Amino acid sequence: MAPMGTFEVAQDLEASTATLGGQSLVFHCHFYNCALQAAVEEALGDDAADIQRAAAHSVVRAQLLALTKGQATDARLATASKLFAELGFGTLDLTGLGPRGGRATVKASHYAMGWVAIYGEREAPTCNFVEGFVAAALGEAFGIASERVRVREVGCFACGAETCDFDVEVL
């Protein structure tokens, strides 16, 4: 096992794989992350955001289920924040979330900063992956079914804001 900050990623050097909480992890830089997002947006149009959110939610929720077993609610949210940072996505503040939703904030969003560096500012928020991550974090922390959690980025660094802000609703 290779220590990775708080989390121990299971590295199989023979198979060249790494897993954490049952999820396979792969290193990629922002050039690929943004190029792939651009390709997905081109191909899927208005559906791209939903699909990226759903994909993120699916993998993150499964992983958090494994990583936060037995933890209290606050600890689950803290684990999600630490995970977000250690995986290189930026700093995620989930302290404004409760069982009825609330507001989450990201500083130094990898996706938003990367997008601006490569393509410049854009009209629509870019952090669809983060929307899914936040939804998974809230759902897992409070035991709320995925389909009841709705997260939308309401301010994005890639659109000129200082930070990336997310409105979180629970249906």
Added chain:
Amino acid sequence: MNDVSVLVQRDCLGGDRIVELKLPRAVALPDLDRVDGVVTRVVLSELPRPFFKLDVPGRFLLTGIIGDPRIRVTVRLSVRDRAVPTAIDVARSLLAGP
């Protein structure tokens, strides 16, 4: 610190936070002990060209190769306005010894 050359300043995430410098002499292993505030220190000493990585939270990541005069200082986002002075301070620390 006239004999430290700033070679490159760039940042692929859109800032100017990566500063590459050339020192007037090669970095030696004892030089690394003079960098203050290091929380994470990695030295791949088994390599023929030992790579080192020193992380000072809130300030910078210093990387280089023992025996090579070039170092890279990746300054934290929060102190990016002081990227070059920070990098030169790091160089000064490394060079302070014999």
Added chain:
Amino acid sequence: MAIREQEVVAAVAGLQIVGNEEGLIPAFGLYLTRHYADYYNRISFACYHRAEREGPAARDRARAALIRAGEVCAFNTFGGIMLSQEWEAVVAPMIESREDWAHGMVAVVNALGWGKWRVDRLVPGEELAISIANSYESTGYLADHPERSDGGVCFLATGGASGIMNLLYNGDITTRPALTPQYFEQVFSTAGRFVARETACRANGAPRCELITTRS
């Protein structure tokens, strides 16, 4: 071959590549994420499946776009790695020929969690054959979807293989060029560029995914 892959993988694994207190991972002169293979897979395959439903032309465009994203990755990530201090320390001392750059880059790939890449054949300046026992793309595809009758799904890997040959033999990464958008066009779009094809894929029932890269 001079590249000692186990040493390369062990060295990269020992670098402690993890987010700092700002949640960023500076490494190899880049900013990395340790991302979810199945996030990439699910969004990529969503694009591909929708395009397939639209018809062969749309499918081919989607395939090309996803492979192009892989080429962007290869140019910037592989290029960045091959220009990095980490490469100078870990891989460069083992290099005895231009071809060792390709072997060295594959060794580093095998530390990125992408699955086990193997160079089956490298004809200098002409052809690269790579096979992968467990590419994360085919692994993810088979976990989520039934086996396919045709069409490989290793788009990122295909772009990566193309990137290695284009950086080495269409451009020249050994001269330490600046990785600018203009250089990307020069390396990937000019006459004589290399093109990679996936000739076998585990998603189609093959035992290994196979990529052949040759000049167009």
